Amino acid sequence: MDARAIIAALRRGETVGADALTWFAKGLADQSVSDAQAGAFAMAVCLQGLGHEGRAALTVAMQESGRTLSWDVDGPVLDKHSTGGVGDCVSLVLAPALAACGAYVPMISGRGLGHTGGTLDKMESISGLSTSVDETQFKRIIDQAGCAIVSANADIAPADKRLYAIRDVTATVESLDLITASILSKKLAAGLNGLVLDVKVGSGAFMKSLDEARALATALVETSNSAGCPTTALITDMNTPLATSLGNALEVAEVMKVLHGKERGALYELTLALGAQLLFSGGVFDSEDAAREKLSNVIVSGAAAERFGKMIVAMGGPLGFVDNPERYLPEAPVIREITATQAGYVSAINGEALGLAVVDLGGGRQVESDLVDPAVGLSDVAALGAKIEKGQPLARVHAAREGQADRAASAVRQAVALSDTPPAKQILVHEVIS
Incomplete structure (x- = not known):
C-alpha cells in the first residue's frame, strides 16, 4: 500500500477499508509514515470523515499497533476520560477516589491539546514526579496505590501517541473520528472492565453545541461497547471553567482543596457524578446513589487523599506532598489581580x-516542541453569575514576565462578559448516553 494513495482517497471522500487504515496505523507506529503524511492524513479525516465503520477500524488499528495490558487484581479495572475542557482536573480527584472505593484505575492520559490543559502536564508540575513509566512500573504503582495517571509508553497504542502530537499543531484536534480513535485506542489497550466518558460542550470545549457533543458521545459509546468495554458518556457543561484555576500547578492546588474536603464546587460535584455512574455501571454498587455516597465519604474522610499521596510517591514525587502541596508546586514570579472596569x-x-490566554502565558503548547511552564495560569476566576463591582477582581494572573501578564489581563477582560442581569443557572450534566 501507499500512504499517498490512502490520503488522496480520504481527501476525495472515498471509503477507505480496514486493511488500509491498519497499514497506515502501523506506519505511524514504525515511522514508515512521515510527519507530513501523518498531518495530511489527519487533515483529510478532519475534512471528510471516516464513517462509523472506518472510525471503528481506525480505533482498533491504533489499539493493535501496540500491546494490550492485562491485570491480576481483586477488583474491577475502571477508567474515565474527558474530551478536554478548561480548568478540568477531575481525573486527579476521581482516580484516587475510585481506588479508595475498591476499584483499580490504570489511567493512560495525554498532554494539552489546543486551548485545553493536559492531565500529564498537571501531574508533572509536582516536584520530582514522572509520568513516563514502563509496564512493570505501571503495575507496581497500581498495586501500591490502586491508581496511576501515566503517559502511554512506547508499547501502548504507539500510532496514537504519534498522531496525537501532530493533531495538536495541525488544527485537526476537533475531528470526531480522530478524537474517538485517539481516546479509545489507549483506553482499550489498558484492559478495562468499564469506562465513563466526560464529553464537554460549550465555549471552553472542542464541541460547542449540544448536537456536536451528542454525536461524539454516541460515537465513543458505540465504538467502545462494540469492542467489549462497557461504556457510558456524560455530556457536561463547559461554558465556564470547571475549577476556579487554569494552569498546571494552580489546578493541582485546587485538586488538593477538594481532596482535603475544603472545596465542594463544580469540580467536586462532577467527580461524584462521573464516579457514581462508573461504579454503578461497573457493578461495584447496586445504585448510583450508593456509589455517590461512598465517593463522597472517601473524599471527606481523607481516604482518597491518602491514595493520591501513595500514587505521587510511587511515581517519584515527594512523600510529604499531600500534607504540604504548596511546598512542592512552583510559583510564578509575577502575580497580579485583574480587576473589572465596570460593575455587573x-x-x-x-x-x-x-x-488560549494560559497557553500564551506558557502554560500550554503552540507548537509540539514547546516547553510548558507549570507555574503560570489564572486563579480565582470569577464564577458565572457572580456580582462584580467596578475595581473588584475578575481573576488573578500568574505569569513569568510583566508583558505576559498584561496580555493575559486584556484577554480575561474580553473573555468575561458583565451585564445588568444574572444568567440562567448552569446545568452541570446535560445528558447521559449509554
Whole structure:
C-alpha cells in the first residue's frame, strides 16, 4: 500500500477499508509514515470523515499497533476520560477516589491539546514526579496505590501517541473520528472492565453545541461497547471553567482543596457524578446513589487523599506532598489581580479564550516542541453569575514576565462578559448516553 494513495482517497471522500487504515496505523507506529503524511492524513479525516465503520477500524488499528495490558487484581479495572475542557482536573480527584472505593484505575492520559490543559502536564508540575513509566512500573504503582495517571509508553497504542502530537499543531484536534480513535485506542489497550466518558460542550470545549457533543458521545459509546468495554458518556457543561484555576500547578492546588474536603464546587460535584455512574455501571454498587455516597465519604474522610499521596510517591514525587502541596508546586514570579472596569453580573465566560490566554502565558503548547511552564495560569476566576463591582477582581494572573501578564489581563477582560442581569443557572450534566 501507499500512504499517498490512502490520503488522496480520504481527501476525495472515498471509503477507505480496514486493511488500509491498519497499514497506515502501523506506519505511524514504525515511522514508515512521515510527519507530513501523518498531518495530511489527519487533515483529510478532519475534512471528510471516516464513517462509523472506518472510525471503528481506525480505533482498533491504533489499539493493535501496540500491546494490550492485562491485570491480576481483586477488583474491577475502571477508567474515565474527558474530551478536554478548561480548568478540568477531575481525573486527579476521581482516580484516587475510585481506588479508595475498591476499584483499580490504570489511567493512560495525554498532554494539552489546543486551548485545553493536559492531565500529564498537571501531574508533572509536582516536584520530582514522572509520568513516563514502563509496564512493570505501571503495575507496581497500581498495586501500591490502586491508581496511576501515566503517559502511554512506547508499547501502548504507539500510532496514537504519534498522531496525537501532530493533531495538536495541525488544527485537526476537533475531528470526531480522530478524537474517538485517539481516546479509545489507549483506553482499550489498558484492559478495562468499564469506562465513563466526560464529553464537554460549550465555549471552553472542542464541541460547542449540544448536537456536536451528542454525536461524539454516541460515537465513543458505540465504538467502545462494540469492542467489549462497557461504556457510558456524560455530556457536561463547559461554558465556564470547571475549577476556579487554569494552569498546571494552580489546578493541582485546587485538586488538593477538594481532596482535603475544603472545596465542594463544580469540580467536586462532577467527580461524584462521573464516579457514581462508573461504579454503578461497573457493578461495584447496586445504585448510583450508593456509589455517590461512598465517593463522597472517601473524599471527606481523607481516604482518597491518602491514595493520591501513595500514587505521587510511587511515581517519584515527594512523600510529604499531600500534607504540604504548596511546598512542592512552583510559583510564578509575577502575580497580579485583574480587576473589572465596570460593575455587573458575570453573564458569560469565553472558556476557549481563557484557555488560549494560559497557553500564551506558557502554560500550554503552540507548537509540539514547546516547553510548558507549570507555574503560570489564572486563579480565582470569577464564577458565572457572580456580582462584580467596578475595581473588584475578575481573576488573578500568574505569569513569568510583566508583558505576559498584561496580555493575559486584556484577554480575561474580553473573555468575561458583565451585564445588568444574572444568567440562567448552569446545568452541570446535560445528558447521559449509554
